[in-house]
Amino acid sequence: MSALSEARLRALVEARRGVLAELELEEILKRLLVSARELTGARYAALGVLDSNRVRLERFITDGIDEATRHRIGELPTGRGVLGVLIADPRPLRLDYVADHPQAVGFPDGHPPMGAFLGVPITIRGLAWGNLYLTEKQDGAAFSEADEESAVMLADSAAIAIDHARSVDRARLRQSIQSAELERGRWARELHDETLQGLGALRVALSSALRRGAGYEAVVTDAVVQLGEEIAKLRGLITDLRPASLSELGLQAALEALAHRVSTRTGTEVKTVVALAFDAGAERERLDHELEEAIYRVAQEGLTNASKHAHASHVEVKVIERTREVELTVTDDGVGFDPASASRGYGLAGVRERADLVGGTARVDSSPGGGTTLSAIFPATRAEPYHVGPDPADM
Numbered sequence: 001m002s003a004l005s006e007a008r009l010r011a012l013v014e015a016r017r018g019v020l021a022e023l024e025l026e027e028i029l030k031r032l033l034v035s036a037r038e039l040t041g042a043r044y045a046a047l048g049v050l051d052s053n054r055v056r057l058e059r060f061i062t063d064g065i066d067e068a069t070r071h072r073i074g075e076l077p078t079g080r081g082v083l084g085v086l087i088a089d090p091r092p093l094r095l096d097y098v099a100d101h102p103q104a105v106g107f108p109d110g111h112p113p114m115g116a117f118l119g120v121p122i123t124i125r126g127l128a129w130g131n132l133y134l135t136e137k138q139d140g141a142a143f144s145e146a147d148e149e150s151a152v153m154l155a156d157s158a159a160i161a162i163d164h165a166r167s168v169d170r171a172r173l174r175q176s177i178q179s180a181e182l183e184r185g186r187w188a189r190e191l192h193d194e195t196l197q198g199l200g201a202l203r204v205a206l207s208s209a210l211r212r213g214a215g216y217e218a219v220v221t222d223a224v225v226q227l228g229e230e231i232a233k234l235r236g237l238i239t240d241l242r243p244a245s246l247s248e249l250g251l252q253a254a255l256e257a258l259a260h261r262v263s264t265r266t267g268t269e270v271k272t273v274v275a276l277a278f279d280a281g282a283e284r285e286r287l288d289h290e291l292e293e294a295i296y297r298v299a300q301e302g303l304t305n306a307s308k309h310a311h312a313s314h315v316e317v318k319v320i321e322r323t324r325e326v327e328l329t330v331t332d333d334g335v336g337f338d339p340a341s342a343s344r345g346y347g348l349a350g351v352r353e354r355a356d357l358v359g360g361t362a363r364v365d366s367s368p369g370g371g372t373t374l375s376a377i378f379p380a381t382r383a384e385p386y387h388v389g390p391d392p393a394d395m
């Protein structure tokens, strides 16, 4: 450590601070490269991250090379030559002239000349996951031991950042798998409770008629009616799963259709109010697709809860756009509940997740005996304008 001056240490601490702040991995690694060049006086710095098999580079970030040069060099290094040496044997490597190394394969066309070289591995829990490379010390000198120490410490910061980003990715993936699993569980339950029960009852009725051997006509007549009902329920479930009307007809029509389905199914009166800034049904005036989907799904959960738990006689679904914001409320006049008491359902948790995904927030206001309001506020993002005819810029 003796070789590290106070200024170097301060710069290293600065660099590590970036790692600890919640920056995008790419941005953190870029900052580390900038620090590496400042600390060592290298003209060029690069950082290669290996793929999951730890054989090839999956990411290669550079600093000091302008866009045009990078474009001219073309493809990312494949990990042959000296870069490959570092991958196969992850130990710091300092060379006065990179081209003199026995494994050197030369530079691709357009590559700036590089002499002095310093490469250090990026290791995570003892395994090499990439390398930090520095070349061309600006005063033409070779890299020193102090440069190597700085590079090792920066590579260590890069390792922390890469490891952290990977575990965040894994946590996100795990959460989305869990959500999908819970959703599947709900639909399975729905199919079990709705369709399977109905079909089971039908089978019992038909087999007992068979055993009795008489009165077929009445039983078959009933069965036909019941089958018709089951088909309608199944169709409703399929529509709930994949509401075609949302992408084709837009949010308002889809919500109206949903409201209609819920009120015929449950007898609850459902009113819908949609007031969007530009809602004339024209393509270019639509909200962002993900936002429409989120609003629809939240409204759907609100309506399902109102019909399942609230015993409400009236429900109102309102979508109102204000400045840069869209608010959805689902209000019922039912029995209400205490939102603070724990619940084993997934619906309201899913609502919060959905709102969060599109940058919104959701809340439930309710009290026993006082009805329930589910509300969500989203940033009003719009779909890309839909161009009809020639682009105005061409005219």
Ligand SMILES: Nc1ncnc2c1ncn2[C@@H]1O[C@H](COP(=O)(O)OP(=O)(O)OP(=O)(O)O)[C@@H](O)[C@H]1O
Pocket (backbone or CB within 6 Å): 186, 305, 306, 308, 309, 310, 332, 334, 335, 336, 337, 343, 344, 345, 346, 347, 348, 349, 372
């Ligand atoms: N509109 C409402 N009126 C009365 N009680 C409600 C209402 N909405 C929710 N609740 C209560 O809150 C609980 C949690 O609702 P949530 O939607 O999270 O789960 P769920 O509807 O029970 O199950 P799931 O939505 O997973 O099918 C419900 O079980 C119910 O007791």
Ligand SMILES: [Mg+2]
Pocket (backbone or CB within 6 Å): 301, 304, 305, 345, 346, 347, 348
């Ligand atoms: Mg629910």
